[in-house]
Amino acid sequence: MARPEFDPWVRGILRCPIGRHELIDVTDEQGEPALQCAEDCEGPGRRRRYPWRGGIPVLLADDAVVVTVAD
Template sequence: MSTSTIEPWLREILRCPVCRHELVDGTSPSGDPELQCAKDCEAPGQRRAYRIEDGIPVLLADEARIFTA
């Protein structure tokens, strides 16, 4: 599943539910597509990534993958 399957109008309004920054295309450590915060989220160098299930981004802060940018 690719993030390109998300409708363009929806991509324009999606934001990280924690820091409200734009979400950009990314790839998880397992190689799956995900949406990632474009800027630091809550701490310097820390960002969140949200998985995509069946073309639907799961924008739940508790289920986000936290990584260092």
């Protein structure tokens, strides 16, 4: 699935609904596009990842996956 393109101003206002962190573009384990917190959100080394569905980022806490990241 291709990641939709947004105007820079739209992309700049997307934030994690929990920690209010900036979101960065990533690819999940299945190779699908996702948005992930740029900063720790669920504790040290843990960040929320939000899926794309039908070309729309789903920024709902219940749909987020908490992932461990290595710095």
